Amino acid sequence: MQTPSSGIQSTLQEHRKFPPRPEFSASAHISTVAQYEQMWNQAKDDPAGFWGEMANQLDWFKKWDKVLEGTMPETKWFVGGQLNASYNCLDRHLLTWRKNKAAIIWEGEPGDRRTLTYLELHREVCQFANCLKRLGVRKGDRVALYLPMIPELAIAMLACARIGAAHSIVFGGFSADAVADRSNDAQAKVIVTADGGWRRGKDVPLKKAVDESLKKSSTVEKVVVVRRTGWHVDMVPDRDYWWHDLMSSASADCDAEPVDSEHPLFILYTSGSTGKPKGVLHTTGGYLLGTTMTSRWVFDLKEEDTYWCTADIGWITGHSYIVYGPLSNGATTVMYEGAPNWPDEGRFWEIIERYRVNIFYTAPTAIRAFIKWGDDWPNKYDLSSLRLLGSVGEPINPEAWMWYHTVIGAERCPIVDTWWQTETGAIMISPLPGITETKPGSCTRPLPGVVPAIVTKEGAELPANSGGLLVMKQPWPSMLRTLYGDHERFKQTYFSTVEGCYFAGDGARTDEDGYIWVMGRVDDVLNVAGHRLSTMEIESALVSHSLVSEAAVVGFPHEIKGEGICCFVTLKTGDGNDSLEKELISHVRKHIGALATPDKIRFTAGLPKTRSGKIMRRLLRDIAAGREQTGDTTTLEDFTVLAKLRENDD
Numbered sequence: 001m002q003t004p005s006s007g008i009q010s011t012l013q014e015h016r017k018f019p020p021r022p023e024f025s026a027s028a029h030i031s032t033v034a035q036y037e038q039m040w041n042q043a044k045d046d047p048a049g050f051w052g053e054m055a056n057q058l059d060w061f062k063k064w065d066k067v068l069e070g071t072m073p074e075t076k077w078f079v080g081g082q083l084n085a086s087y088n089c090l091d092r093h094l095l096t097w098r099k100n101k102a103a104i105i106w107e108g109e110p111g112d113r114r115t116l117t118y119l120e121l122h123r124e125v126c127q128f129a130n131c132l133k134r135l136g137v138r139k140g141d142r143v144a145l146y147l148p149m150i151p152e153l154a155i156a157m158l159a160c161a162r163i164g165a166a167h168s169i170v171f172g173g174f175s176a177d178a179v180a181d182r183s184n185d186a187q188a189k190v191i192v193t194a195d196g197g198w199r200r201g202k203d204v205p206l207k208k209a210v211d212e213s214l215k216k217s218s219t220v221e222k223v224v225v226v227r228r229t230g231w232h233v234d235m236v237p238d239r240d241y242w243w244h245d246l247m248s249s250a251s252a253d254c255d256a257e258p259v260d261s262e263h264p265l266f267i268l269y270t271s272g273s274t275g276k277p278k279g280v281l282h283t284t285g286g287y288l289l290g291t292t293m294t295s296r297w298v299f300d301l302k303e304e305d306t307y308w309c310t311a312d313i314g315w316i317t318g319h320s321y322i323v324y325g326p327l328s329n330g331a332t333t334v335m336y337e338g339a340p341n342w343p344d345e346g347r348f349w350e351i352i353e354r355y356r357v358n359i360f361y362t363a364p365t366a367i368r369a370f371i372k373w374g375d376d377w378p379n380k381y382d383l384s385s386l387r388l389l390g391s392v393g394e395p396i397n398p399e400a401w402m403w404y405h406t407v408i409g410a411e412r413c414p415i416v417d418t419w420w421q422t423e424t425g426a427i428m429i430s431p432l433p434g435i436t437e438t439k440p441g442s443c444t445r446p447l448p449g450v451v452p453a454i455v456t457k458e459g460a461e462l463p464a465n466s467g468g469l470l471v472m473k474q475p476w477p478s479m480l481r482t483l484y485g486d487h488e489r490f491k492q493t494y495f496s497t498v499e500g501c502y503f504a505g506d507g508a509r510t511d512e513d514g515y516i517w518v519m520g521r522v523d524d525v526l527n528v529a530g531h532r533l534s535t536m537e538i539e540s541a542l543v544s545h546s547l548v549s550e551a552a553v554v555g556f557p558h559e560i561k562g563e564g565i566c567c568f569v570t571l572k573t574g575d576g577n578d579s580l581e582k583e584l585i586s587h588v589r590k591h592i593g594a595l596a597t598p599d600k601i602r603f604t605a606g607l608p609k610t611r612s613g614k615i616m617r618r619l620l621r622d623i624a625a626g627r628e629q630t631g632d633t634t635t636l637e638d639f640t641v642l643a644k645l646r647e648n649d650d
């Protein structure tokens with residue numbers, strides 16, 4: 001199946017189908033196909049009417065004048081309306097019986113535990129909001145958060161939202177350089193961090209990285225440090241403050257600041273196909289509505305559910321489906337600090353058993369690791385509380401889907417394979433567990449308000465089973481509004497490929513039932529263990545090493561991570577050796593972080609290039625994957641380069 005203009009080929013053939021169980025459908029929020037179709041058609045034909053109705057699910061300080069203004073890419077939602085995300089996630093529940101319901105059930109990697117009720121979470125958020133104010137943070141400022149998966153991370157996010165400051169979370173696996181780049185780009189005024197965090201029993205020295213990053217950033221005035229591991233850290237007077245010191249004298253009285261619906265809620269950096277990370281900006285009303293409604297529709301969240309999303313809050317999945325979506329719904333959300341295989345490979349299943357988790361949302365890369373570790377681990381635990389399973393981050397291979405369904409779901413739990421992106425803010429394409437007949441490997445159909453199409457580069461819609469570009473034809477409330485500080489790049493990146501449509505880089509096809517099968521990125525973005533990494537970013541890191549002349553980075557199929565990182569490197573002089581390979585690997589880790597650790601470095605005298613000097617990545621991808629090079633090589637400048645690479649193939 002191939003179309004000449006997209007060049008995207010799909011080889012996956014999967015015919016198994018799993019209808020929803022009637023018991024599940026009977027009590028689901030969306031329980032009939034007719035209900036879904038009615039919602040979907042209304043949202044398509046009358047987005048303002050549909051979303052205006054939905055927005056009544058949120059608490060507004062001032063009702064909007066207009067639901068939707070403008071067309072893509074310049075859209076505004078709930079214009080004139082005022083609300084506060086922290087109020088919606090906390091205060092409004094305090095007026096109900098939920099005030100003493102568990103909001104966050106947290107477990108640290110060493111086994112320490114903490115449960116925060118809505119009332120307790122509200123108190124700490126108000127206190128920390130006052131601390132931020134005391135440090136000079138004002139409405140409209142940016143605060144960088146570089147923290148482990150501890151409750152203070154959620155508290156800090158909601159405290160920022162409470163006073164109208166935008167948070168910019170940097171995943172704890174990123175390096176000092178990455179923290180500096182991101183805080184500079186966002187012009188962050190304050191960084192909140194911790195002495196360290198726990199990962200597989202080892203320390204992750206976060207404060208040390210912040211100290212290093214501050215040598216390169218001029219905007220950060222204050223640093224707040226949570227004591228987590230207890231290791232020694234250097235505290236700079238009048239710059240660094242302990243979280244607990246600030247909190248001990250902070251008042252718990254802090255009204256939520258009414259902000260415009262289009263007021264920035266957060267910036268989250270993500271990799272694009274050029275070197276510099278993109279600061280995806282989300283605003284308050286639309287984002288909160290998107291995450292609130294999709295949590296309810298897709299996870300079928302009920303009052304009595306215990307819900308666990310295993311993502312790190314440093315990624316969009318954690319923002320939307322550990323914090324904002326579940327808390328806005330008044331749900332109980334589980335948060336775990338550490339690794340799935342610490343102290344052993346049963347940790348996740350032990351957590352599910354301990355808290356009687358009902359809804360479990362994880363990533364294909366984790367599922368593949370569980371499969372490798374063996375069924376004995378999950379089989380040791382009582383997983384009968386589970387009623388729904390979710391997957392996110394990359395296409396789930398049908399075999400992993402079947403394992404998830406059989407071994408974890410006991411053939412009882414529906415699986416929601418949710419497709420979305422940092423840029424979309426909320427889930428876009430996913431089964432609805434009460435109505436959708438699922439097929440392993442397909443994220444199925446668009447949610448209400450989502451109008452996708454699969455098109456050629458020229459924008460022509462493709463018939464079933466033809467691979468093409470996945471685009472959105474209509475705006476939706478939780479879409480990104482801009483790339484921070486670079487509106488041109490925003491327009492260029494997402495709205496210039498296909499006229500009038502949003503496009504963020506995935507290829508897909510529909511099948512004869514109209515189900516969508518996402519085939520992966522079509523740009524130079526890798527998806528390593530569900531994390532987006534730009535090949536260009538890794539190349540820039542390599543080239544910054546004094547011995548490297550040129551580098552080309554490509555992905556190759558990897559059993560656990562989905563995609564592995566293969567780097568082709570040419571040196572200024574001399575040949576590569578094992579010690580230089582190690583040095584380059586640690587060089588990349590230092591520049592970007594452990595998540596970007598190359599799997600293979602291959603030294604080469606030259607890179608295959610076209611006559612116009614473009615590196616022929618397609619050929620390198622074939623070599624990295626150990627495939628025969630079948631593609632067209634007629635434009636290759638120097639055939640001997642390719643021959644040499646083939647000779648060296650290991």
Ligand code: WTA
Nearest residue numbers: 392393394395417418419420421422518521
């Ligand atoms: C990929 C993560 C197939 C896709 C929420 C997308 C998926 C990128 C799926 C976004 C899925 C995510 N099936 N592919 N269910 N979910 N992707 O921004 O390539 O970290 O463009 O957001 O992950 O990654 P991001």
